[in-house]
Amino acid sequence: MKVLIGGYTKKTSKGIYELPFIGEDNGAKLGKAENIISVGGPTYFQKDGDLIFTINNAGDEGGISVLKLGEHGSSEVDRYLTPGASPAYVGIDREKKLIYTANYHTAVLSVFHYNPSGNLELVDQVTHKAETLGPRPEQTDGPHPHFFDETPSGNLVSCDLGNDTVDFYRLENGKLEHLAQYKNETGFGTRHIVFSKDGNYFYVVGELSSKINVVKFNEDTWDFENIATYKTIPEDFTEHNGAAALYISKDGKYVYNSNRGHNSITVFKVNDDHTLSLVQRISTFGDFPRDFNWDADQKYVVVANQNTDNATLYIRNGDNGTLTPIQTEIPVPEGTRVLFTK
Template identity: 85%
Template structure:
């Protein structure tokens, strides 16, 4: 098993790094990070077999690049770049070989197809418009979609930080059809979303509010019911914080999010009524943890600290949901995306 970490390339990072994973339980460790893909600003990426699809910040242009991994190294096999900023998020459907990108700066959502060789084809795009923008400084300049991926029923969903909205789409005959919209509270800063195991609830994290909103919804008639909202940071924490990544365990029992500023991962238990109860806030032992992730068995968790160029490895208790740090100060530059791989 290995861990891939990529991020910004503003200081010393050259792109995506591979860290070998050895040992088990409390003796598990990540070894030295080695650069395996050289690319500008791979702040998010996905993997399908020997293909890696990464955000590419190529100076005056931005987009995504496809790389093929081999024993000889990684080679770029295709890219799709347009003038301006690169996207913030890449989603993937490995069965249908589709990619979904959300561009925070240009407000463009894109859908791509790819083949076994990594060849990319743009299927369609849509652009979010300024609707009722939130009141915070980060929102007043326009819409900012920060997430674009699939729903449990196979539709698509985007979180828009500028508009405080969750928008649902269906890919129909090569076009994106807007189906419904859920509006978060003003200033929420909708960023990432996960769904309950039964597909009847979603949890959306607000970057600007440091909150998670629990919503009951129906993908047939698009009824939404606001169930509850919880803070991801302590009430008495007054310094700047930006809530970032959001994950739910595969058994549906625990929800996790990272806090950039409070520099922690928050663990919530999912109650029988799908509300959330605080279980733990654990330090990431660094500054600005944008992403974290777990292995296929969700036994190990790695958090990447962007500003302090380090990562932390945790052992996860599946019964209680808690995280125990077992390795700190793992050197990796400017990390913003974590992905376990074989």
């Protein structure tokens, strides 16, 4: 098992790094980070076999690149770049061979098809409009989609930080059709979303509000019911914080999010009625944790701290959801994306 970490390339990072996973249980640790892919600003990426689909910030152009991993490094298979900023998020459907990107700066959502070799074909794009912009400085300049991926029923969903909205789409006959919209509270800063195991609820995190909103919904009728909202940071924390990544355990019992500023991961238990109960807030032992992730068994969790160029490894208790740090101060530069791989 290995861990891939990529992020910004503004200081010393060269792209995507691979860290070997050594040992097991409380004796587990990550080895030295090795740069395996040189690419500009791989702040988010996905993997399918030996193919890496990564954000590529190529100076005056931005987009995604497809790289094939080999025994002696990597080679670029294809790229799709356009003038301006690169996307913020990359989603994937490995069975349908589809890639989804959300561009925070240009407000463009894109769908690509890829063949087994990794060659890309643009399927369709839509651009979010400035319809319900929030009052915060990060919102007043326009829509900012930060997430674009699949729903439990195979539709598509985006999270728009500028508009405070969750938007649902259908991809049919190569065209994106807007189906429905859920509006978060003004200034929420809608960023990432996860779904309950039964597909009847979603949990959406607000970057600007540092809150998680629990919503009951019906993916046939598009009825929404606001259930509850929870702070991801302590009420008495007054410094700047931006909530970032959001994950739910595969058994549907625990929700996790990272907090950039409070520099923590918050763990919530999902109650029988789908409300949340705070279980734990634990330090990330570094500054500005954007992404974190777990292995296939969800036994180990790794978080990357962007500003302090380090990562932290935890062991996860599947019975109560808690995280216990087993290795801190793991050197890796400018990390914003974490992915376990074989």
